[in-house]
Amino acid sequence: MEVLPKIEASVLAIRGNDLIKDANLNVRMHAFLALAEMPSSATVGEMLYEASLAPENAQDDWLTKALFAAATQHEDAFLAASAKGSAKDGSLTARLVEAVSQEVYELGRRATLHFSPDVTNKEIIVSTTVAQRGDQGAKGVIVAQGNKTNGYALYIEDGKVKFLVNQNGKSSEAVSSIALPERFEVLAQLGKNGQMTLQIDGQEAAKAKASGLFTVALEPSVRSGRDFGDQSNIGKYEGENAFEGNFQDLRLELK
Numbered sequence: 001m002e003v004l005p006k007i008e009a010s011v012l013a014i015r016g017n018d019l020i021k022d023a024n025l026n027v028r029m030h031a032f033l034a035l036a037e038m039p040s041s042a043t044v045g046e047m048l049y050e051a052s053l054a055p056e057n058a059q060d061d062w063l064t065k066a067l068f069a070a071a072t073q074h075e076d077a078f079l080a081a082s083a084k085g086s087a088k089d090g091s092l093t094a095r096l097v098e099a100v101s102q103e104v105y106e107l108g109r110r111a112t113l114h115f116s117p118d119v120t121n122k123e124i125i126v127s128t129t130v131a132q133r134g135d136q137g138a139k140g141v142i143v144a145q146g147n148k149t150n151g152y153a154l155y156i157e158d159g160k161v162k163f164l165v166n167q168n169g170k171s172s173e174a175v176s177s178i179a180l181p182e183r184f185e186v187l188a189q190l191g192k193n194g195q196m197t198l199q200i201d202g203q204e205a206a207k208a209k210a211s212g213l214f215t216v217a218l219e220p221s222v223r224s225g226r227d228f229g230d231q232s233n234i235g236k237y238e239g240e241n242a243f244e245g246n247f248q249d250l251r252l253e254l255k
Helices: 008-016 025-036 042-052 055-059 061-073 075-082 092-102
Strands: 104-107 124-131 140-146 151-157 160-167 170-175 183-190 195-200 203-209 246-254
Touching: 008 025, 008 042, 025 042, 025 061, 042 055, 042 061, 042 075, 042 092, 055 061, 061 075, 061 092, 061 104, 075 092, 092 104, 124 140, 124 151, 140 246, 151 183, 160 183, 160 195, 160 203, 170 195
Parallel strands: none
Antiparallel strands: 104 246, 124 183, 124 246, 140 151, 151 160, 160 170, 170 203, 183 195, 195 203
């Protein structure tokens, strides 16, 4: 599946061999990822919609991420197929429809999106709930996308929440100054005019000014819970700067 040509005949081969229903879930995941790179069509949309209805896909984190990746690459076809059916609130299908319609990405404790979302000329909103583990305050990377030249990251360092934006090699950073509670909600936003805001438990905790929205695609893709530990690191921290503590309900929204 990884070496299939990106043509409609490959889509029909995946469908004809029922690979999106394969008993081996690793095969199934690669089928979704292969579909993400195929030409968009009603057939692909219907296959992804059908896959979103399978309970076992909703229960497997890797399959869910692969389906999110494919659905976002075939937005119109997937939404057209899902519009013909119905989805219960909170189901995988409903979550996919919301994510594709509103461009919302759900991220796990340790995750990397297979395809880098297009952030050009879009506001970026990151939200999550953070909690320390035991007596140790939370620290490390929550989410990052891009690199040192063009990219952004939300992370905790020295008891402070930091929202860093790199644009054409120039860095802008919003840094909280209040003492962090054991558990708190955080929201970071890069607005239309480059205004950067950081909220903790609904209250403004910091702000800064970037040059504007991103005007270029960001590579490498979105990663959560750690950075890559190489030259693509967004901040000046060393290594992967893996997150220590807990966070949940991490969402990346592009507007």
